Amino acid sequence: MTDKALRLGTRRSKLAMAQSGQVADAVSRVTGRPVELVEITTYGDVSQEALAQIGGTGVFVTALRDALVRGEVDFAVHSLKDLPTTQPGELALAAVPVREDPRDVIVARDALKFTDLPRGARIGTGSPRRMAQLNAYARTHGLDIETVAIRGNVDTRIGYVHEGRLDAVVLAAAGLNRIGRIDEVTDFLSVDTVLPAPGQGALAIECAASDADLVAALGELDDPHTRAAVTAERSLLAALEAGCSAPVGALADLLNDGPVIKEMRLRGVVGTTDGSRMVQQSTTGSVPLTHDGAMALGRELATEMLAQGAAGLMGERAQ
Numbered sequence: 001m002t003d004k005a006l007r008l009g010t011r012r013s014k015l016a017m018a019q020s021g022q023v024a025d026a027v028s029r030v031t032g033r034p035v036e037l038v039e040i041t042t043y044g045d046v047s048q049e050a051l052a053q054i055g056g057t058g059v060f061v062t063a064l065r066d067a068l069v070r071g072e073v074d075f076a077v078h079s080l081k082d083l084p085t086t087q088p089g090e091l092a093l094a095a096v097p098v099r100e101d102p103r104d105v106i107v108a109r110d111a112l113k114f115t116d117l118p119r120g121a122r123i124g125t126g127s128p129r130r131m132a133q134l135n136a137y138a139r140t141h142g143l144d145i146e147t148v149a150i151r152g153n154v155d156t157r158i159g160y161v162h163e164g165r166l167d168a169v170v171l172a173a174a175g176l177n178r179i180g181r182i183d184e185v186t187d188f189l190s191v192d193t194v195l196p197a198p199g200q201g202a203l204a205i206e207c208a209a210s211d212a213d214l215v216a217a218l219g220e221l222d223d224p225h226t227r228a229a230v231t232a233e234r235s236l237l238a239a240l241e242a243g244c245s246a247p248v249g250a251l252a253d254l255l256n257d258g259p260v261i262k263e264m265r266l267r268g269v270v271g272t273t274d275g276s277r278m279v280q281q282s283t284t285g286s287v288p289l290t291h292d293g294a295m296a297l298g299r300e301l302a303t304e305m306l307a308q309g310a311a312g313l314m315g316e317r318a319q
Helices: 014-031 062-069 128-140 154-162 173-178 212-221 224-239 291-307
Strands: 006-010 035-039 075-079 091-095 104-108 121-125 145-149 168-172 203-208 248-257 260-271 278-286
Touching: 006 014, 006 062, 014 035, 014 075, 014 154, 014 173, 014 203, 014 212, 062 075, 062 091, 062 203, 091 212, 104 154, 104 173, 121 128, 121 154, 128 145, 128 248, 128 260, 128 278, 154 168, 168 173, 203 212, 224 248, 224 260, 224 291, 260 291, 278 291
Parallel strands: 006 035, 006 075, 121 145, 121 168
Antiparallel strands: 075 203, 091 203, 104 168, 248 260, 260 278
16 A cells, blocks of 8 residues: 555535544544645635525535546545435445534523523524424424524634624534534534434545545445434435425434344424424334435335425425
């Protein structure tokens, strides 16, 4: 094996650089080769438009994948929830490492919890999925909130709270963990309140499918349970024909009987952003041992949700 440095393609954001740096260290350990980060700007990083307006699906991914195909980088790290559900044939999803905390969190003024926010509280998020579920929860629990569409990195979003422009913002626990800012969280949102985005908290490591040695080496970092879970979640998203900016939440979790993992439960939700109409379903089955088994679990739940009217609630549909 050569000791030439491997080139890791990454977005330039603080979060992307942090999670890519962590993967780089792990890849160095398993390959014995140094890894250098190659910073790549994606359309999603430079556009100020709302994600739903620019298509959502793939806006943070396309430039990294193009660099891979051109041979400018050897592998790339993505937040898995940003990946389109269709995998290009020339690229291999070589590893899905152990998942971070998939939950959403609140960073609020005065260290407030979600349910303690004052009447009319303004909560910032760029996600229709979060808006739909927060508004639905507020409706059913007598809370009076206003969800406000925002964009920007973690510093920008938390800054809105410190500046008094918003009462709270919603972020992903995984991202704050990876950049060492989890202590700023004022409330962790239970997945019973807000289901995360499909694949939230997980990373995806991609390389050229033709580089069998690198596919095998990166595969050392793969966690089979995380891969099965996110495959089921993304299969649900694909079967709903929804883009990653659609208001779809999904989470597959493993049900234990003592030390033995017995079953996988997949939950899904889709709703209008004002929270007035929601379709929420779950299904439980044996832990999928194959890619096809995980895909089937997602399709099965999507079929149930579509029968309940999910398609009419999604607005933007993937092309």
